[in-house]
Each structure stands twice: as C-alpha cells, then as structure tokens.
Amino acid sequence: MAIKLILLIVFFGVMVYVGMYSRKHATSVDGFVLGGRSVGPWLTAFAYGTSYFSAVVFVGYAGQFGWKYGLSSTWIGLGNAVIGSLLAWVVLGRRTKVMTQHLKCKTMPDFFGERYGSDALKVTASLIVFIFLIPYTASVYNGLSRLFGMAFHIPYTVCVIVMAVFTAVYVILGGYMATAINDFIQGIIMLVGIAAVIGAVLSGQGGFLHAIQTMAQIPSDVPVTQGQPGAFTSFFGPDPLNLLGVVILTSLGTWGLPQMIGKFYAIKDEKAINTGTVISTLFAVVVSGGCYFLGGFGRLFDNASLYNEETGAVIYDSIIPYMLSTLPDILIGIVVVLVLSASMSTLSSLVLTSSSTMTLDLLKDRVMKDMSEKKQVVTMQVLIVFFIVVSVVIALNPPTFIAQLMGISWGALAGAFLAPFLYGLYWKGVSRAAVWASFATGVGITVSNMFIGYIASPINAGAAAMIAGLIVVPAVSLVTPKQEKEKVDAIFVCYDEKVTITKKRSLEAN
Numbered sequence: 001m002a003i004k005l006i007l008l009i010v011f012f013g014v015m016v017y018v019g020m021y022s023r024k025h026a027t028s029v030d031g032f033v034l035g036g037r038s039v040g041p042w043l044t045a046f047a048y049g050t051s052y053f054s055a056v057v058f059v060g061y062a063g064q065f066g067w068k069y070g071l072s073s074t075w076i077g078l079g080n081a082v083i084g085s086l087l088a089w090v091v092l093g094r095r096t097k098v099m100t101q102h103l104k105c106k107t108m109p110d111f112f113g114e115r116y117g118s119d120a121l122k123v124t125a126s127l128i129v130f131i132f133l134i135p136y137t138a139s140v141y142n143g144l145s146r147l148f149g150m151a152f153h154i155p156y157t158v159c160v161i162v163m164a165v166f167t168a169v170y171v172i173l174g175g176y177m178a179t180a181i182n183d184f185i186q187g188i189i190m191l192v193g194i195a196a197v198i199g200a201v202l203s204g205q206g207g208f209l210h211a212i213q214t215m216a217q218i219p220s221d222v223p224v225t226q227g228q229p230g231a232f233t234s235f236f237g238p239d240p241l242n243l244l245g246v247v248i249l250t251s252l253g254t255w256g257l258p259q260m261i262g263k264f265y266a267i268k269d270e271k272a273i274n275t276g277t278v279i280s281t282l283f284a285v286v287v288s289g290g291c292y293f294l295g296g297f298g299r300l301f302d303n304a305s306l307y308n309e310e311t312g313a314v315i316y317d318s319i320i321p322y323m324l325s326t327l328p329d330i331l332i333g334i335v336v337v338l339v340l341s342a343s344m345s346t347l348s349s350l351v352l353t354s355s356s357t358m359t360l361d362l363l364k365d366r367v368m369k370d371m372s373e374k375k376q377v378v379t380m381q382v383l384i385v386f387f388i389v390v391s392v393v394i395a396l397n398p399p400t401f402i403a404q405l406m407g408i409s410w411g412a413l414a415g416a417f418l419a420p421f422l423y424g425l426y427w428k429g430v431s432r433a434a435v436w437a438s439f440a441t442g443v444g445i446t447v448s449n450m451f452i453g454y455i456a457s458p459i460n461a462g463a464a465a466m467i468a469g470l471i472v473v474p475a476v477s478l479v480t481p482k483q484e485k486e487k488v489d490a491i492f493v494c495y496d497e498k499v500t501i502t503k504k505r506s507l508e509a510n
Helices: 002-025 029-037 041-052 055-103 108-115 119-152 156-204 208-216 240-256 258-265 270-295 316-324 329-363 373-396 402-426 432-452 458-479 485-496
Strands: none
Touching (some): 029 156, 029 329, 029 373, 041 055, 041 156, 041 258, 041 329, 055 119, 055 240, 055 258, 055 316, 055 329, 055 485, 108 258, 108 402, 119 156, 119 258, 119 373, 119 402, 156 270, 156 316, 156 329, 156 373, 240 458, 258 402, 316 329
C-alpha cells in the first residue's frame, strides 16, 4: 500500500507543478486554448495519443472486445494506429493547421462558421459538442472504479473527486500547454506500464506460447462458429463483421472529434507534422495495440466473479481488473498510475475543448458582449470547473448505459463533423445544406438508435453514422446551391501561399 500511495502522491505532485510552470503560456486566449500555436512535435504527438486512449479503452473496450473476439481484437489497436493516427496526421494535419490559421479559428465549431460562412452552423456545432462531450467525460471515470477498488479498497466516490480536482487545477492554471506537457509525461507512463503489464500477465500464464495454446482450446460461444475451439486465436476471430464496426468507430472516429482535431490547430511547423506523424503512430501501436492484445487473453481468467449473479451476463468492466489483481504490488501501483494517466489526459482535453467551445462559440458576442482577452480566459476557467462538476455528478450516479456512452458520444460527434470537416479542407464544392444534412444524419442515427435500437450495437451505429455522413455530404452538395465562388477561393488561397524552406526539408525539382 505504501508503494502505491507514494506513486500516486508523486504523480499528482508532478501534474500540479506542470500546471504552475505553464501559467505564463495561459494569459491570452490563443495561449490558453492552443498554446500559442507553437507546440513542438513530441508534445503534440503525445497529446494526440493520450487524448485518444483513456480508461474507457484500457478497462472497458479492451476487456469487452478481448472477451468477444479473442486475439483478433488486436486488429482494433492496429486500426487505431494506422487509420486513427497515421492517416489522420497525413490527411488532416497540414491542411487543418494551414486553413484554421488562415481563418483564425480556435475551435471546430469556429471552423464550420468561418469555412461555410454561417453563424448558425457554428452555434449548432458548439451545442452538439457541449451535449455529447459531457457524457463522454463522465464515462472516462468509469474505468477507474474497479481498479481503485481492487488496488486501494477506497470508495469510487473519493477516487473520482480527487482525480477531478487535480485535473481542474492543472488545466485552469496552465491551459493547453499544461495539458500538453502533462500528456507527454503521462504518455511515457502509459508506454512503460503497458509493456510491463503484458509481460507480467503472460508470464503468469506460462509464457506467450503456452497462453496461445490454452486459448486455442476454448470453444467459441458465437453461433456462427458452432462452438468450435480455435476461434479466439484465429486471424479475424469469431465475428469479423462486428470487429470491423469497432475498428471503424474507434479509428475513423478521431477524424471528426473536436478534442483530437484541435491538436492539429496548435502544431508549430512542418517538422512538427512529420515527426508527430511517426511518434503518434508508434505510440498508438504500443498503447492501443497492447491494450487490446492484453484483453485478448481475458478468457484465460474466466471466473465466477466476472458474471452477474442474477442474469449470468459477463461484467466486461471486471475482466481487466481481475487479470491484474494477481500482479505484484509495484506493478499494480504502476497500472493504477497508468490508467489515471490515460484518464486524466483525456479528461483534461475534453474539458478544455468543451469550455473553449462554449466561451468562444456561444457566449462571446452573443450572451456576453465586448469580452476582453482576460475575461474570455477567466470564463473558460470557470466553465472548466462547471464541466468537471457536471461530469462528476453523472459519473457518481451513472445511467445503466454508461459503458456504451463512449460509443454513443463518438458516433454522434464524428458522424456529424467528420464529413463536412474532411471535405471542407479539400473540396470547394461543399454546400451549407450538406453540412446541415451531415449534422442531422450523424446525431439522428446515433440518438434514434439509442432509443429504438434498430442497430444492435451502439458502436456499429456510430460507424454507420460516420459512413453515412461521407455519402450524404457530396450527394447533397451536388443538388444544392454552392457557396459564393469568390469567398471560397479566398479561403483556399491559403494553400497556394509560397514559403521558403531548407533543402533538408524539401528537394527542389530542376
């Protein structure tokens, strides 16, 4: 217990110190929200990766999908690395930085307002962010409850409140720069922790090959496999179609999430994009691939405590904590700090996104006139407290579907935003009506499915919402009035601006 407590005290102490150190960067709106658009490659890449993966992934998703799909769940982690990190940086990184700086955007709703010349789109987008980020924020706490119960035997309430307070302190003090530096520290903890945990868990099962052999003997309970053994160690697992839905939601989803895209706004230069692409991809391979790989061995730990006594259903959130409960104390301490790191980095990114969106896109010039720089920063700091308090209230009294809340939030946000954001960076022909149609499609599919349930899994519903948006936007754009050509040309001129760089960065053709 002493080891675990010392690790926690040091961890929280470093987080607060970074917040105090970063105060000088948080005096202006640009500094508080984007770190002055001068964040280097390592900080940006780690901020992207740590905002991507939280306790929801490590405890909830890795346990649930590892149990359902066996070792093939590792494909989810690899999809996160290739689609959610590598391709996201390649396709979106440079263009997002250039156009948002040209349009002087600080948030994703701000982008929709400026790019499509519509204040109503900006307000609607900010409301969607506000509504769907709060439940996602609450779900981040959920993965911590069983881990803290297993490691410290302290009430979940205490854990949630302590985590919320420390997150609020360093985000309010240092803004984006504090979250970026802390994300870097937390990312290193996540990398080391994942590697140590996988090694320890497999060692306890007689090593990697023995664990694989044991897994291969377990018969599948998916009807299509007819109860045959070996499905949980096969290449695509017992249920490839639903596995694909999870890959799409958790990988392509990052392309439309405001807290992820915001990282590209803050990039410093060309080198930061190139280096950040490599770092964030490798980070995702280790952290996400490692989480799902570990979860893939969940059935080796089959135990009566993993089932609901009344219904007999598997309690997915209990699988990973039970797997870890047999580890030495020092490793359990590392795991607790690992999951805290993953959760606090995601939480800080979410509350900063929510507060900046509310202040800059809703309150400024509408509810509160003539807001000075200082007043905008103070308002964001107050709203950070508000968002954290609301998410804590939800987390302390969670609805029955809290475990699926991440899928619902990701589905609605990415389903609404992904297509108009992506097409808006590349294609001049996107119409305002198409953006409205995408907002309605993404939110409509996700929310209606939540109540009617015509798609069995909320995760598959989220994936369907994203794909639908990618079809709806070009289809509606082709049959509705285009934006004024002169205004669109003035927006896209930013890509043609000439810059001078060294030959070390680019070779000029003869």
